[in-house]
Amino acid sequence: xxxxxAHPSYPARLALAVLxxxxxxxxxxxxxxxxxxxxxxxxxLVALRGQHGTQARTIGFLHGxxxxxxxxxxxxxxxxGLVLPLWAVHAAFSALFAEMQGRASQRGITxxxxxxxxxxxxxxxxxxxxxxxxxxxxxxTVGLALGxxxxxxxxxxxxxxxxxxxxxxxxxxxxxxSATAVLLALVLTVSQARRCPDPVAxxxxxxxxxxxxxxxxxxxxxxxxxxxxxTDISHVVWPEYALPYDLRSDRHDWPLVQxxxxxxxxxxxxxxxxxxxxxDEWRNIALTLDPTGVRGEHNKVHTVHLFNDGLAGTSVxxxxxxxxxxxxxxxxxxxxxxxxxxxxxxxxxxFVVPSMDxxxxxARQHDQHAELFRIRACENGRWMLVCASxxxxxxxxxxxxxxxxxxxxxxxxxxxTMQRESTLTFYTRLGWLTPWCVxxxxxxxxxxxxxxRKPQDR
Numbered sequence: 001x002x003x004x005x006a007h008p009s010y011p012a013r014l015a016l017a018v019l020x021x022x023x024x025x026x027x028x029x030x031x032x033x034x035x036x037x038x039x040x041x042x043x044x045l046v047a048l049r050g051q052h053g054t055q056a057r058t059i060g061f062l063h064g065x066x067x068x069x070x071x072x073x074x075x076x077x078x079x080x081g082l083v084l085p086l087w088a089v090h091a092a093f094s095a096l097f098a099e100m101q102g103r104a105s106q107r108g109i110t111x112x113x114x115x116x117x118x119x120x121x122x123x124x125x126x127x128x129x130x131x132x133x134x135x136x137x138x139x140x141t142v143g144l145a146l147g148x149x150x151x152x153x154x155x156x157x158x159x160x161x162x163x164x165x166x167x168x169x170x171x172x173x174x175x176x177x178s179a180t181a182v183l184l185a186l187v188l189t190v191s192q193a194r195r196c197p198d199p200v201a202x203x204x205x206x207x208x209x210x211x212x213x214x215x216x217x218x219x220x221x222x223x224x225x226x227x228x229x230x231t232d233i234s235h236v237v238w239p240e241y242a243l244p245y246d247l248r249s250d251r252h253d254w255p256l257v258q259x260x261x262x263x264x265x266x267x268x269x270x271x272x273x274x275x276x277x278x279x280d281e282w283r284n285i286a287l288t289l290d291p292t293g294v295r296g297e298h299n300k301v302h303t304v305h306l307f308n309d310g311l312a313g314t315s316v317x318x319x320x321x322x323x324x325x326x327x328x329x330x331x332x333x334x335x336x337x338x339x340x341x342x343x344x345x346x347x348x349x350x351f352v353v354p355s356m357d358x359x360x361x362x363a364r365q366h367d368q369h370a371e372l373f374r375i376r377a378c379e380n381g382r383w384m385l386v387c388a389s390x391x392x393x394x395x396x397x398x399x400x401x402x403x404x405x406x407x408x409x410x411x412x413x414x415x416x417t418m419q420r421e422s423t424l425t426f427y428t429r430l431g432w433l434t435p436w437c438v439x440x441x442x443x444x445x446x447x448x449x450x451x452x453r454k455p456q457d458r
Contacts, residue, residue, distance in 0.1 A: 010055065013047040017059045020044050021066030021094075027145040028071050029367035034145040038168045038183070040067070041142070044094075045101075045118065045172030052102030060098025064091025071140050074365040090137070093129040097122055103449040117445055118169040123162045124442030127435040130158075131336060135305055138335050139368055147371065148378040148400020149190040153425035156337060157375050158435035196397035199383075199419040201232070207323045207350065209395070211237040211387030211414045213406050215359050219243055219253045223260055225413060226268075233266060233415070234323055237387035240271035240284070240331045240356035247272040247287065248294075262291040267321050269328050271354035273310065274299075284310035286328040286354050288319045295319050300330040301339050318348035324420040327382070331355040334376050334386075335369075337432060344380040344428050349420035351377070351384040359390040359409060366392050366408035374400040381425045383418035 008016065020043025027036040044063045048056055068087045075083045100121050109117060122142070130138035138144075143160030151160050163186060170179035199206040210233045212225045222238055229236065247270075248254050261268050267290040274283045274297070284300040299313025309332075316339050318325040327348030333339040334353055343351070353373065357366050370392035377384040378400030386394050391408035395416035404416040425431070 008047070013051065013055075013059055014062055016043055016047040017063040018066045020047065021063040022070050024063075024067045025069075025071035025140070028140055029371065030364050032367075034147060037142050037145040037164060038171060041122070041165060041168035042172035044098075045169060048098055048101050050105065051098075052106050056098040056102035057095045060101075061088075061091050061095040063098075064094030067091075067094070067140070071368075074362040074368075077360065077362060086135075089135055090129065093125045097125050100446055100449060104445075107449065107453070115166070115169050115173065115175070119162055119166040120438055120442040120445060122165045123158060123435065124439045124446075126161060127158055127439050131338075131435070136336070137305075138337075138372070144371060144375060146186075146190055147193075148374050149193050151189060152375065152378040152400070153381055153427050153431075155431050155434045156379050156427045158337070158438070159431065162434070162438060193401075194399060195401040195403075196399050198403060199417040201417045205324075205420040207234050207418050207420065208232050209235045209237070209352065209385045209416055209418055211352075211385055211393050211406075212239070212242075213388060213391060213393045213414060214239065214242070214411055215389035219256065222270075223256060226260060226264065226266070229264075229413065230415070231264075233264075235267045235269070235321070235326070235352060235385075236264075237352045237354060237385055238268070238270035239387050239389040240286075240354040241389065242270050242354065243272045245273055246275045246282070249275065258289065258293075261289055265291060267295070267323070267326075269319075269326070269352045269354060271330065271356070282310050283313065284330060285313075286330050286352075288321065288326065288328055290321065295321055296328075298328045298330060300333060302332045302336055304332050316342040317346055318343055324349040327351040329353055331357075331388075335372050337376075337379070340376040340380055340382075341428055341432050344382055344424065348382065349422055350418050351382055353384060353386045355386055355388040355393075357388040357390055357392070357408070361390070361408075363408050366390070370394060374402070379425065379427045381423060381428070382421055385414075385416065385418060387414070 020040050023036050024040025027034050047059050065087055068090045104117055126141055130136060130141050141161055142164050143157035146160055167179055167182040201208055210229050226236055269286055269288045272287050274285050286298045288295045296319030301313050303309035303312045318327045325347045327343035329339045357369055373386045374396055377396040381398040384396045391406055393406040393414045394402050395404040396402055398421055404414055406412055406414045
């Protein structure tokens with residue numbers, strides 16, 4: 001795709017933008033050919049070479065529309081015709097990237113300065129799109145395509161993005177030797193990812209866990225499913241919205257759930273609601289209780305855009321239990337970098353995550369979402385049980401590898417063993433600042449490009 005034509009016409013550039021955008025999308029599930037992000041970005045840079053203004057923005061926008069229309073095709077099942085403006089919102093960030101690339105070219109920035117600016121330019125806009133924009137959505141970031149790898153506990157997914165974009169930039173600018181060296185280093189690093197040994201049940205610091213992958217069923221079915229679990233299970237998780245009402249205010253169901261914990265001697269984390277006032281306000285929470293009563297709750301911090309998902313919370317404290325401090329973020333909380341990291345820094349030794357991945361979703365949407373939990377586990381070095389309503393439920397080790405999995409669009413029980421961890425990764429301590437540093441430098445570059453050029457001395 002790269003170098004087939006030295007000076008492509010503008011229509012050829014537009015076609016290349018669409019083709020490379022679609023290639024970029026194939027790096028994510030269901031195909032998951034992660035390294036396609038490199039030619040997917042390099043093709044965009046070839047199409048942008050020498051372009052600026054409207055032409056550059058159009059190339060960038062078409063690349064984004066192709067990438068997100070292919071990668072987020074499942075959005076049509078949820079939003080129908082409104083999906084076009086949603087794709088366009090994401091594609092606008094590719095257009096902004098292209099605008100700044102054009103300005104840099106007009107300023108005569110070349111060589112290694114242009115290589116470094118391109119990597120900062122892409123990753124700055126990616127971080128805004130994924131974590132800071134009001135409609136923020138961290139799916140299909142560049143670093144996510146590589147999956148769990150040894151770089152994540154150091155620089156996180158956005159730091160990995162920076163290195164991959166650097167390699168793609170070298171390739172797109174035909175700096176073959178440098179591109180080969182960076183790509184080879186990345187391949188060798190990523191290939192070193194190793195699965196953690198399975199924890200030995202009954203050993204110190206281990207916890208036997210189970211999740212019930214059920215959707216739109218009554219409390220009686222959750223009770224029955226829990227009673228059928230092996231007797232050595234210590235912690236059980238029910239999905240987000242398992243009981244979509246204020247459980248503690250229900251005079252019938254609340255005593256039944258409390259009795260279950262006493263009868264089985266378990267700790268239970270489940271998705272329910274709380275209604276703190278007399279009005280219509282409510283909160284989407286993960287409630288944790290055991291035979292002694294309520295141990296704690298987590299109010300979902302990142303509520304889902306465009307849906308009534310309750311009032312957003314702010315606290316990210318772990319819940320103390322008889323088998324350690326447990327982080328219990330809810331579903332969308334784990335899509336973003338901050339909640340899991342802050343819970344880990346606050347002392348969470350492992351994670352149980354109630355999640356609502358609806359049966360109405362396509363399998364592609366389920367599988368794309370599942371990848372984000374693996375990234376969070378690897379960044380922070382923690383075991384994680386994700387219990388989704390209709391999948392994908394999984395037990396993930398601190399290196400991001402899956403030890404037990406229940407596929408999408410099925411119902412059943414997931415059982416596994418996790419281990420408490422207390423060591424903090426470099427990412428949890430300081431590495432999370434990587435994208436903020438990138439954004440700060442990128443913003444300075446953008447400001448310099450937006451300011452009028454000083455007249456040359458004669």
